[in-house]
Amino acid sequence: MTEPLLDVWDLTLRFGGVTALNGVSFTVGRGELFAVIGPNGAGKTSIFNCLNGVYRPQRGTITLAGQRVNGRSPATIAGMGVARTFQNLGLFEQLTLIENLMLGRHHLMRTGMLAGMAWWGRAKREEVDHRAACEEIVELLELEPYRRIPAGLLPYGVAKRAELGRALAMSPTLLLLDEPVAGMNVEETEDMARYLVEVRRELDLAMILVEHDTRLVMDLADRVLALDFGTPIAMGTPEEVQHDPKVVEAYLGGAA
Numbered sequence: 001m002t003e004p005l006l007d008v009w010d011l012t013l014r015f016g017g018v019t020a021l022n023g024v025s026f027t028v029g030r031g032e033l034f035a036v037i038g039p040n041g042a043g044k045t046s047i048f049n050c051l052n053g054v055y056r057p058q059r060g061t062i063t064l065a066g067q068r069v070n071g072r073s074p075a076t077i078a079g080m081g082v083a084r085t086f087q088n089l090g091l092f093e094q095l096t097l098i099e100n101l102m103l104g105r106h107h108l109m110r111t112g113m114l115a116g117m118a119w120w121g122r123a124k125r126e127e128v129d130h131r132a133a134c135e136e137i138v139e140l141l142e143l144e145p146y147r148r149i150p151a152g153l154l155p156y157g158v159a160k161r162a163e164l165g166r167a168l169a170m171s172p173t174l175l176l177l178d179e180p181v182a183g184m185n186v187e188e189t190e191d192m193a194r195y196l197v198e199v200r201r202e203l204d205l206a207m208i209l210v211e212h213d214t215r216l217v218m219d220l221a222d223r224v225l226a227l228d229f230g231t232p233i234a235m236g237t238p239e240e241v242q243h244d245p246k247v248v249e250a251y252l253g254g255a256a
């Protein structure tokens with residue numbers, strides 16, 4: 001068996017008396033789409049915040065491609081290839097869509113501004129390469145008509161897709177998707193599902209999806225982890241997890 005890309009072991013995170021994560025372990029393989037589900041407050045966002053270095057777990061280890069992740073800064077972890085989308089969009093509203101994508105590549109740029117002035121040819125070449133990479137993402141996500149529009153003026157569904165594009169522009173090996181269809185209507189949700197399938201087919205990356213839309217999770221995920229009050233209650237194929245009595249109870253209990 002090949003080694004997983006991501007190995008999360010015994011992750012435990014507390015805020016004062018609240019245990020946000022309690023001994024959470026899972027792996028994600030290269031090319032895999034892994035989903036995390038659970039009722040409100042189950043710990044889904046906390047997992048993302050541990051994976052990208054915003055939160056420091058009290059216990060456990062996170063390893064990406066054999067390198068220890070936890071204990072490092074968010075910027076270092078981004079440089080290791082972990083990108084995330086934000087539920088409330090991480091776009092700069094005044095900048096055009098293509099400028100937002102270029103910003104996503106900032107950490108990959110080797111020529112700083114001063115070096116760029118002294119070494120104009122190389123800086124220019126680098127910029128051309130980065131633009132080409134952004135244009136590929138624009139094409140993949142069918143964002144051509146919106147390239148020069150300020151992000152703040154994009155229709156909601158397109159802005160969510162641009163947010164996906166911004167994260168992809170970082171050329172991640174692991175992409176964290178935070179509720180990519182939150183607030184979308186049925187048609188926009190179906191579109192987003194189609195683009196996620198495309199991304200998966202075209203790019204070599206692993207994805208972790210946090211999403212309340214269980215249909216999307218069941219349609220797209222290879223494996224699913226269900227959490228309740230920070231504790232893993234089931235893990236397996238979407239089919240297995242959906243019918244697990246503990247998962248049914250966690251959701252119905254919350255709805256009662």
Ligand SMILES: Nc1ncnc2c1ncn2[C@@H]1O[C@H](COP(=O)(O)OP(=O)(O)OP(=O)(O)O)[C@@H](O)[C@H]1O
Pocket residue numbers: 015018019020038039040041042043044045046047
């Ligand atoms: N910065 C924080 N300070 C204190 N408590 C926190 C913090 N972040 C999360 N928590 C607590 O940790 C628990 C898990 O929260 P988390 O946001 O990870 O859940 P979630 O599954 O993402 O919820 P939702 O579906 O509502 O987004 C909750 O009880 C929450 O109140």
